[in-house]
Amino acid sequence: MAIPKIDPPITNASGPLSVTEEELHALGRSGAGAVVTKSMTHCPRAGNPEPRLAARIDHDVGSINSMGLNNLGYERYAELVPELKRHGKPVIASVSYAPCEHELPLEEQYLVIAKALEEAGADMLEINLSTPNLTGIPIATDPENVRKVMEPLRREIKIPLSVKMPPYNNSLPLFEEVASLLVELEVDAVVTMNSEPNVLDIDLQTRTKRLRPRGGYGGLGGPAVLPIALGEVHRFYRYFRERGCEIPVWGCGGITTLEDAIKHFLAGASVVQVGTALLWEGPSVFERLWTGVERWLAEHGFSSVEEIVGAVQEARGA
Ligand code: RRO
Secondary structure, eight states: OOOOOOSSSEEEOSSTTOSSHHHHHHHHHSSOSSEEOOOBOSSOBOOSOSSOEESSOGGGOOEEEOOOOOBOOHHHHHHHHHHHHTTSSOEEEEEOOOOOTTOOOHHHHHHHHHHHHHHHTOSEEEEEOOOSSSSSSOGGGOHHHHHHHHHHHHHHOOSOEEEEEOOOTTOHHHHHHHHHHHHHTTOSEEEEOOOEEEEOOEETTTTEESOOGGGGOEEEESGGGHHHHHHHHHHHHHHHHHTTOOOOEEEESOOOSHHHHHHHHHHTEEEEEESHHHHHHOTTHHHHHHHHHHHHHHHTTOSOGGGGTTOOOOOOOO
16 A cells, blocks of 8 residues: 655654643644644553653663553544644554553554554554564564564554564564565555663762653663664664665654655665754744755755655775
8 A cells, every 4th residue: 555655754753752642633734744643542641750751861872761551542642633744744643552441452452543544544654663662572583473463453443554663683583584575465654763771870969860760661762872773763774675675764763953864765775864953943844854854865966855765885995
C-alpha cells in the first residue's frame, strides 16, 4: 500500500510534545510534513512517576526518558484525528500496548486501537514494537511476538503500516531474523530507531539517579545516538535493497542540525523524524531543519531529497 506523501520529509518523532490536543495542533501548524501522535494505548495512562525525563543531560549529549506511555488513550486520539487532518498533512497514529485494566492480550490491544484509528481517518499507523520503558525488553526483540502482533494487523488494516524498531546494535542474527520477517509481512515502512534503552545518568551534585522509575534506567535520544541511528538506518536500507525489496526506511535518532538530517538521508532514510531537538527547541525546529536541508541540496547540485537517499559511498583507501 502506497504511503502518504510526507512533504517536507521531516516529522516529529512520536513522544516528545505529541501527547496532548494542544501539542498535536501545534505540530499541525508547524513546518513538519506530518503529525505523529504519542504512542497510544487501550486505556489512558498517566505514565511513570516523576522525575521521568532528563531533557538535557550533561554536555548536551541528549535526553533520557522513562515516560511510561503517558497518553490520552486511543478513544480520545480517534476523536482528535478529524480535527488534526484539517491542518492538511498526514496524521500518523502511533500504536502501542501496555498492561491495562481490560487485560486484553497484546495482539488484541494493537488490533482494537488500529481499527479505531483507521476508522477515524488516520492516514497511516506507526506500530510501536520498541518501547523501552515497560519491561526493558521491546517486542521487536522477540520475532514470535512481532509475528503475533503484525499478522492480524496486516490482514485487517487497509491503511499503510509502519513499524517502529529498537536499535539492534550488535545483535545481528536477531536483526536479520526480524528484518526478514518484516519483508514477509510486507510492512509499508520501517522507522528506526526508538531510544537507546537501559541507559543511566547521575546528578553529581546530589549523587542521585536522574530518573526515578525502573531503577533509574531510561531511553536515550539526541546527539549521542546519531551514529547508532545511522547504523540502524543503513543496515535496514541495505538489507531490503539487497533483496530487491523497496520498503522505505524512515530515520529517527540524533537529528539536531541540517547536516544530521542529510546524513540520515544518505544512509538510506527517505523521511526523518525529530524527537529530542523538538523537545529542546519546540515546533519551529522543523522549519529550521528543512530550510537548511534545501539550502544544502541546492549548494551541492541536487534538486530533491530523493536524489541522495541511500547515496552514501564506501570509504576509499588512501
Ligand atoms: O513513553 C515512553 O516511555 C516511551 C515510549 Br512509548 C517509546 O516508544 N520510547 C521512549 O523512549 N519512551
